[in-house]
Amino acid sequence: MMLNMMALLSSYLNLVLLTTVSTEETMDVMNRMSGITRYLYENLPNYDIAGYVTFVLVFLLSALVYKLGFAKKLPIRKNVIIYTFLFIGCIVLTFLALFLPMIEGLIISALILIVYKSRLWREKREQAKQA
Numbered sequence: 001m002m003l004n005m006m007a008l009l010s011s012y013l014n015l016v017l018l019t020t021v022s023t024e025e026t027m028d029v030m031n032r033m034s035g036i037t038r039y040l041y042e043n044l045p046n047y048d049i050a051g052y053v054t055f056v057l058v059f060l061l062s063a064l065v066y067k068l069g070f071a072k073k074l075p076i077r078k079n080v081i082i083y084t085f086l087f088i089g090c091i092v093l094t095f096l097a098l099f100l101p102m103i104e105g106l107i108i109s110a111l112i113l114i115v116y117k118s119r120l121w122r123e124k125r126e127q128a129k130q131a
Contacts, residue, residue: 034101051094058097059090061106068113 030038037054044050063086074082096102 032099034097034099034104036101036103037097054097054103055090055094057103058093058106059087061103061110062086062090062093065106065109065113068110068117 030041033041036057037050040053041047041050044053063083066082066086093102
């Protein structure tokens with residue numbers, strides 16, 4: 001019930017915004033967006049879906065970077081708390097991702113950490129063979 005009300009309100013707000021914003025202003029905003037976010041907003045069916053996809057990308061990439069670079073072995077309860085706060089923090093990061101290259105930065109961070117972890121794993125494997 002609550003989700004239906006939120007969807008109706010969101011649709012109404014989009015309708016109001018679309019009637020008050022000119023095409024020139026829309027193009028100006030699109031030109032200021034970062035690369036991947038602009039691609040999503042231009043190619044997905046509507047702006048609601050593009051916003052949710054942007055949020056999901058930011059959250060998944062943030063979780064991946066956290067897992068590769070900072071996570072330690074913790075009990076499940078602490079992991080739930082950490083990922084809950086990560087989820088809440090990604091709401092703010094999604095707003096920043098509209099005009100800053102947040103998704104691109106997270107992708108680069110994840111790639112660097114993947115290379116680091118693979119080299120670390122290979123070195124440990126070689127040391128185990130020598131011992």
